[in-house]
Amino acid sequence: MADLSSKGEPILQVRNLVKHFPLTQGILFKKQVGAVKAVDGVSFDLYQGETLGIVGESGCGKSTIAKLLMNLERATAGEVFYKGQDITKLSGRALKAVRRNIQMVFQDPYTSLNPRMTVGDIIGETFEIHPEVAPKGDRRRKVQELLDVVGLNPEYINRYPHQFSGGQRQRIGIARGLALNPEIIICDEPVSALDVSVQAQVINLMEKLQDEFNLSYIFIAHDLSIVRHISDRVGVMYLGKMAEIGTDAEIYEHPTHPYTQALLSAVPVPDPEARENRDRIILTGDVPSPANPPSGCRFRTRCWKAEEKCATDVPLLAIPERFQGSDSPAAHESACHFAEERAVLPA
C-alpha cells in the first residue's frame, strides 16, 4: 500500500476530461441532435503505487473514463497527462509507446478472451505488438513466467479459455495486463463477474502484484466494500461528474456529499444486526439520462437537500467552505453546495 506522505509527482493527471457521444438523426444526411454527456469535466490525479477506486452506478461514466485513459476513445475535451505528456493528443508511434505503460483488465473474463486462441497466444500477442519487450525466441518462456506469477500452472499455455473457470480466466486477463510491465493498470470491474469465494483470491493476487511491481491501479467497481479494501483513495461519480473524492476513510466514514451518503447507506451490509439500526437513505427514481442532465447540480432531482441554488449553480469539486482549513476528515473535495457530514455506516 502506498505511503501517502511520500506521494511525489502524480504519474497520471486528468484535467477536465470530457467525452460526449453525439446523437444523430437521419440516415444519409446525419445531423447531430444532441449528445450523451458520458463524462463531463472530470479531474483527478493518480500517484505511483497507489490504488484509486472509482465507484458509481451504471451509466455514470466509470467505464468511459477507463477507455479515455487508454485512449480507446478520443476525448472531446480535456487532458490526460502521463508523466507530463498529454496522451489525448497522441497518435501513431507515440501513442503506442504510452499504451505499453497503461494496460487494462476487463470486466468479463468470458468475453474478453478470444475463444479461438490459446492462452499462450492471448498473452503472447502483446509481444507481437511490442516486440521490444521480449525477443522472439524468448516469448514462450516469458508467457509461462507470467502464468506462474498469476498463480496458474505454466503447463496450461496451450489450453483454450473455455478450459478454465471464471477466476482462472480473470487471472489470464491479469497476466495479459502485466505482460508489458506497465506502470498503470486500469481495472474495470475485475471481480464482479466472479463467485464470492473466488473474488477474494483475485483481489489478493492484485494486491500482491501491486507490491511486487509497484503498480498503480485505477480500480473501477460498484462493490463498495471491495473498493474500500483495495483503494487508497476513492472517487464517487454521478452522471459524468465526480461527486466526491478523498481517502478511503474520508469517503466511507465522513462522506459529505448526499449521493455518497445515499450510496453507502444502500449497500446491503452482511450483518443482520445492522438491519434494524441502520440509517438508510432510499433514493427515489432513476438516474436521469446523461443526454439531458439536470441543470445545476446533477444530483438535485433525487436529492433531499436540493434548493433553488442547486438548479442554477453547478457545484464545484472543492473542499467545502465550512471545512476549509480544518483538520477534520470531512475536509475533502466534495461537489455539493450543502455539504455536511453524516455517518451512514455502522461503525
Place this chain on the structure above:
Amino acid sequence: MTTIDKTATVPAPRNGGDNEGPLLEVRDLHVEFHTRDGVAKAVNGVNYSVSAGETLAVLGESGSGKSVTAQAIMGILDMPPGKIPQGEIFFRGQDMLKMSNEERRKIRGSKIAMIFQDALSSLNPVLTVGYQLGEMFRVHQGLSKKEAKLKSIELMDRVKIPAAKARVDDYPHHFSGGMRQRIMIAMAMALEPDLIIADEPTTALDVTVQAQVMDLLAELQREMNMGLILITHDLGVVADVADKIAVMYAGRIVETAPVHEIYARPAHPYTKGLLESIPRLDQKGQELFAIKGLPPNLLRMPSGCAFNPRCTAAQDICSSEIPVLHSVTEQDGSELPGRKSACHFWKETIHG
C-alpha cells in the same frame, strides 16, 4: 395459445389460508443432467420448506444447484437433458412431481410465480409490457384484452411505475433496469400467488435501485402474506431481508439456520469461509481470507464431503463419508431450533 377454463379445479383452494404445515416443502430432491461427457449431478438431495409470509434465502455460488432447484419447483427444467431421479416437491401437501402437465400449468404463475434475474432477456422485446402483463390475466383468468390492459395498468401502479397509464404501451427497452425488474415483479404478483421464487432479482441492478426493488418486494410480500424464496449469492442482501438461510454447495444444502445466528456463529466451514472472505474494516491492507481452490466439477464430484478439497479442517473421514445434515446444538446439548450443518466437525466449527 390454449385458454384455460377458469372454473377448472385447482388443487387446494387459494384461501385455505389456515396452513397446517409449510406452503412448500422440498424433500430429498435430486436433479441430474445427462450430457455427452457424463451425468452432471446438479442437485443431490435437497430439503427445505417455506411457510406463508416467510422468506427463505438460498445462498450459493454458481453451479451450487440453487437455480436448478428453483426450476424444478417451477417445473421449467429442461427435460431432457435434465432428469429428476428422485425426490418430492410438496405444494400445500400435494406432490407436484406426480401431477400432470396440465395441473402443474395451473399452479405455475397463479400459485407459484418466479422472478428472473435478467429482466431484459426475460421480457419479450417485440411485445409491449402491457401486453405481456395482461397475458397473465388473459390466459389464466380468460379476461378480454381490454380488461387485461386495465389490470396491467393497476399492476404497474402497484409496483410504483410512474405514469403507468402512459407507459403501458411502451416496449421493454423503453424502461430502465430497475423499472424492468419492477415489471417482472408485477408479472409475478399479477395473480397474487402464494409463493414467489426470486432468482437473483437484484444482481443486475445498481445498489440504490437494488434497495428500492428489495423494499418493494418486501412490502408486497408483507401485504399479501406470501412465501418468498430468495436465491442469491450476496451475503449482504440475505442479511437484509431473509428470515432463514439455506447455504448450498455442490448440489447439497450444507447449512441451514435463522439469519441472525448464521452470521454470528456459522456451523459449516464453507459458510465460515464465505463470511470471512468479505472485506472488513479492520482488515484493510491485509490479505483477505480466501477459500482456496475452485468449486467442484459436477461431473467429477469429490468423494465424501464435496467441500473437502477446499476445506481447512478436512480430515480422513471427510473424503470417505458424505456428512449428513446434523442438528446443531449448544455446547451443553440444548437445541438450536432450525440449525443444521452437514459437516463431520460442526461442533468444532461452531464452538471451537
